[in-house]
Amino acid sequence: MIWVTWRQFRTQAIAGAIALGAAAVYLLLLGLNIRGDYDRSLAGCIATGCAPGLVSGFEDTYSTVVTLTDVALMTVPGLLGVFWGAPLISGELAAGTHRLAWHQSVTRTRWLTVKLLVVGLGAVALTGLLDLLMSWSASRYDTVEAARFSAPVFGARGIVPLSYAAFAFALGAAAGLLLRRPVAAMGLTLAVFAAVQFAVPTALRPNYLPPRTADIRLDTATLSHADGIVRNGSSLAIGGISLPDAWVLSSGHALDSAGQPPGAEKIDTCLMPGRFDGTIACLAGQDLHVTATYQPNTRYWPFQLIEAALYTAMTAALSGFCFFRIRRRTT
Structure with missing residues (x-):
């Protein structure tokens, strides 16, 4: 089953590897530029206090590019859910190829488990690598800006991007299993993921702990x-x-x-x-x-853990729905 899953998934995996390589080059160059400017202008005075003009000039130079990069990276989990998760099961159900596995020695539970684990862990790993690259690239800028709770920074650093990727992938798989049509599943995945990503930072995150x-x-x-x-x-x-x-x-x-x-x-x-x-x-x-x-x-890491736990719980619920649906409803 693992080999079969890889054969079915290899096109998306190759595309993801190419995108990761391009992003790694970009983030490496961005990080080197930020570190070079930081070392030349701010490294000697950041501990004692730099002139306001130096700090504002550094922030103005990189604020737009760092923010846009953060926003772009925050879309990665959603794209993985749309293009990796949604077609994962719906594509086979629409084509009828799932019957070949089910009528042999592979049970439905094993078939679904392998697919979710192999491709899902790949989505989480890809997001984690981008997270590490961005954290290194923007580390000097984050030190100066000191805005770890801003929505783009919070969503593109730490451990929450991993939980976003797991949730988006499970959401795509559940949508595909429910709708059984790849295009419809992709649209539903994108809409629900975008709604959740808007609701959590605005309605839930400020109240994880009493302000x-x-x-x-x-x-x-x-x-x-x-x-x-x-x-x-x-x-x-x-x-x-x-x-x-x-x-x-x-x-x-x-x-x-x-x-x-x-x-x-x-x-x-x-x-x-x-x-x-x-x-x-x-x-x-x-x-x-x-x-x-x-x-x-000081609540940054507790908030990261709370939000990651929230998305992990939603991922578990969606995965449980997938197993229930495929064992009792799908024919």
Whole structure:
């Protein structure tokens, strides 16, 4: 069965090996460029504090390419589920070739077990190699950026990509067994995987552990890194509030030392159209703060483990469905 599975799967395996080789060359070159620039400009001052211009210049140079690469790698598990998992069983059911194995000495359970293990482990291994390559390539950038909880970085590093690949593959196999048509199974796999990948980071990940709260003083440094300052009636909203080594989930409106909104007069005095530096300086002198909810950076690996366990449980459930379906429903 292993040899037969390999013979049926070798075209996809060869295509995957070629894609892995091309990605390895790209990530190697990207990593060498990042490390070279880091060693030349930041290595000597990163421990004591580099000039803001050096840090922002380094981030601007590589932020777009690293983010796009992370997003591309996050699509790999889904593509493996679509092109490796979905046709795995549906192709044989549609062509009727499964009967040849079932009418000989191979049981349905053994037939399915070999297919899921051989091809599924291949999908996980391919994703794991890309994960390792990307982690090495972007390691210096990740050190400077310190944003491990951002959606592209979290989904393309650590152990969660392996669980994504296992889930996507099992999802494709289950869809193929249910629909029995490769094209329909591929479409269903893509739609469900995309929906899950959207729902988990937005609805579940922020609440894996109870978030903490903190009062953040709106000083010059905090306001300078904010995304925007917006007046909302008699209150003031500060966008993009950040904490060192933390994932800020939400932040409230600006409050004064008494815990009250600063008032329309103070807001009007400080808001200077076209003079952002003046606005920052004025607000920084008002002794304002915001209350933010956040997840500390020390929870990165616990969150990785929780999410990997979640996807592993869904993988086990889908695999169990496959065995139930093929033993009791498929003829």
